Amino acid sequence: MPEITVVKVERVAGEQGQAGRVVHIERPEEWAACPECGVISTSVRQRRTTRPRDLPYGEEALHVRWHKRQFACKEALCSRKAFTESVAEIPPRARVTGRLCRAAARRVASGASVAAACREYRLGWPLTHRHFTALADAVLAEPEPVEVLGIDETRRGRARWRKNADGSWDKLERFETNFVDLSGTGGLLGQAAGRTGSAVEGWLDARGQAWKSAVQVVAIDPATCYRTAIRRALPHATIVVDHFHLIALANKAVTAVRQRVTRDQRGRRGRSVDPEWANRRRLLRARENLSQRAFTTMWNALIDHEPTGQILTAWIAKEDLRSLLACARQQQPRSVISHRLFRFFSWCAGSDIPELISLAETIEQWWPETLAFITTGITNARTEGTNRLIKDAARVAFGFRNLANQRRRVRLACTHQTINPAA
Ligand SMILES: [Zn+2]
Structure with a gap:
């Protein structure tokens, strides 16, 4: 000392x-x-x-x-x-000595809850938290400019329900928009309340013009409010839509078609005796991940027992979209990309199935951003990893009541700076 x-x-x-x-x-x-x-x-x-x-x-x-x-x-x-x-x-x-307090603060920074660090070092909560705050604020400076920015949302806390005067219910959820460094080691750069365009614009504007000019690519979920905000705040940046979310939309369309067909044919929800219900998971799996036997089982069950053919039509549309998006991985030339896009669009248009037409419309509305994914291969996968860390931090703390405390803890947990508990 x-x-x-x-x-x-x-x-x-x-x-x-x-x-x-x-x-x-x-x-x-x-x-x-x-x-x-x-x-x-x-x-x-x-x-x-x-x-x-x-x-x-x-x-x-x-x-x-x-x-x-x-x-x-x-x-x-x-x-x-x-x-x-x-x-x-x-x-x-x-x-108590300062170094005892700092050791407790480092325990919190390395993932323990404040209460657990208090027990370990026999300190009070306010004292431990004060030292943790000082440590975190020294480490978490203003984020450095990034080249590839990822934006997505997480729900903060649990959903709550409120009953209205007319007897209907409202679902109350609070969201956070997360900003993640996808090209460097910045980790979670920051969070903004809500999942609106103004949340995105406000956070970006607060970084200043030089910071905004440095961003070359932004990866987002297919949310129109995010896209509008980025076009306004970062007009020079390329927007990439995350391909995982596009495949999820296609899977949703397959499920919607399957459920509607079951309702129309049988006048009830699906049961385990229905072939389309029994094959519902195979329908959502990627074709290349299905064994030949699983594929044949699914295909024949639907050919034999689903007279309208709509479910297999939706499944083919989903696989066409997947093969279009796979052009990114396979580094296919432009001719192959436009051929697969045309095949997907004409299949959906010719199907006369409302779910597929609206899927094709979504892809059309997001085509520049989808093509940007195919040519750059940039995905929001790292953002999804950050989301898991965000949830872990909230779980360790048994939820947060104070938003500033939550953001500090979450950002420290998701930033790739390692704090040695023994230092
Ligand atoms: Zn004196």
């Missing part, structure tokens, strides 16, 4: 026969400056011994005895008659 000299170390048999060390410390200087007037005093009025609690030394307990001096202030104009010396590591009236 700086500013402190060790006078002597005694070995003692501690409680329950456990060996420990008693370390006697004091300041080397025989003088101190009055905190009120700054005049140096050498006249010691009395000495006191305090027992600030410190980190354990290895396996053994470490008992600190600090021999403090109280000085008399000799400055005639000073209102303070006496003062006690202190050091930065053990401020006045502190009963």
